[in-house]
Amino acid sequence: EIILRVEDIHKCYGETEVLNGVSFNVRCGETKVFIGPSGTGKSTLLRCINQLTVPDSGSIWLNDEEVTHSGPLINQFRQKIGMVFQNFNLFDHLTAVGNVEIALIRVKGMNKADARKKALLELSQVGLLDKANAYPAELSGGQAQRLSIARALAMDPEVILFDEPTSSLDPELTREVLEVMRRLARAGMTMLVVTHEMGFALSVANEILFMEHGKIVEQGSPSDIQTSP
Numbered sequence: 001e002i003i004l005r006v007e008d009i010h011k012c013y014g015e016t017e018v019l020n021g022v023s024f025n026v027r028c029g030e031t032k033v034f035i036g037p038s039g040t041g042k043s044t045l046l047r048c049i050n051q052l053t054v055p056d057s058g059s060i061w062l063n064d065e066e067v068t069h070s071g072p073l074i075n076q077f078r079q080k081i082g083m084v085f086q087n088f089n090l091f092d093h094l095t096a097v098g099n100v101e102i103a104l105i106r107v108k109g110m111n112k113a114d115a116r117k118k119a120l121l122e123l124s125q126v127g128l129l130d131k132a133n134a135y136p137a138e139l140s141g142g143q144a145q146r147l148s149i150a151r152a153l154a155m156d157p158e159v160i161l162f163d164e165p166t167s168s169l170d171p172e173l174t175r176e177v178l179e180v181m182r183r184l185a186r187a188g189m190t191m192l193v194v195t196h197e198m199g200f201a202l203s204v205a206n207e208i209l210f211m212e213h214g215k216i217v218e219q220g221s222p223s224d225i226q227t228s229p
């Protein structure tokens with residue numbers, strides 16, 4: 001069953017064609033990993049899917065509903081498609097539990113008591129319950145990234161986008177974040193991941209898509225990719 005369809009997306013910045021006709025379908029529960037040199041439009045692609053950027057042409061469909069521009073419905077839409085960024089995007093003045101709670105209160109309109117309960121549950125899912133009252137500055141990069149994953153999960157999204165989630169982390173912290181993502185993939189979360197972690201791609205992805213110059217130049221399952229010359 002197809003949950004997300006991306007059809008012929010084009011995006012230019014000035015003279016530069018950053019996305020040059022990108023199309024793919026995502027099935028429910030699937031993990032797709034995007035690999036490619038820096039500057040080939042991977043981040044722009046995720047930003048188009050999450051409506052942080054508007055494509056020049058092409059369309060994006062979630063469950064057969066066009067979501068290329070949601071306009072006033074964007075808040076509702078962003079609950080369905082979560083995003084995890086390279087640099088965490090946390091509120092520094094809020095504790096770990098506060099960062100998750102505020103999203104539940106503001107976006108889902110939950111009351112404070114329910115939001116706190118759900119926020120603690122999400123923190124436990126990523127192994128951060130003991131850091132609930134710590135501020136982002138007191139967390140390691142790996143803990144901060146797991147917190148931003150917990151915040152995305154708290155929205156009960158249908159799809160989560162990961163934009164180079166480990167590229168600011170050293171190898172040990174990278175491993176702990178990838179482990180959380182691996183568990184999510186196994187649990188059936190639908191995920192699109194931009195990463196340079198080929199080991200993760202080969203062991204977790206249902207499909208690996210290679211991008212160059214704003215296009216998908218090759219795509220296949222990890223076994224197709226490992227056996228191709």
Ligand code: ADP
Binds near residue numbers: 013018036040
């Ligand atoms: P990748 O994620 O593959 O590294 P990006 O999507 O981040 O690639 O960027 C692709 C190209 O688009 C880069 O040359 C980048 O500088 C340019 N770019 C991205 N966002 C903008 C923007 N808002 N304005 C102008 N150029 C941009």
Ligand code: ADP
Binds near residue numbers: 044163164
């Ligand atoms: P990443 O590489 O983590 O995807 P970037 O550092 O490329 O992020 O981009 C961060 C922000 O800057 C994004 O909003 C992106 O659209 C914007 N941006 C990237 N490149 C340019 C550029 N050449 N001109 C203007 N804005 C840009």
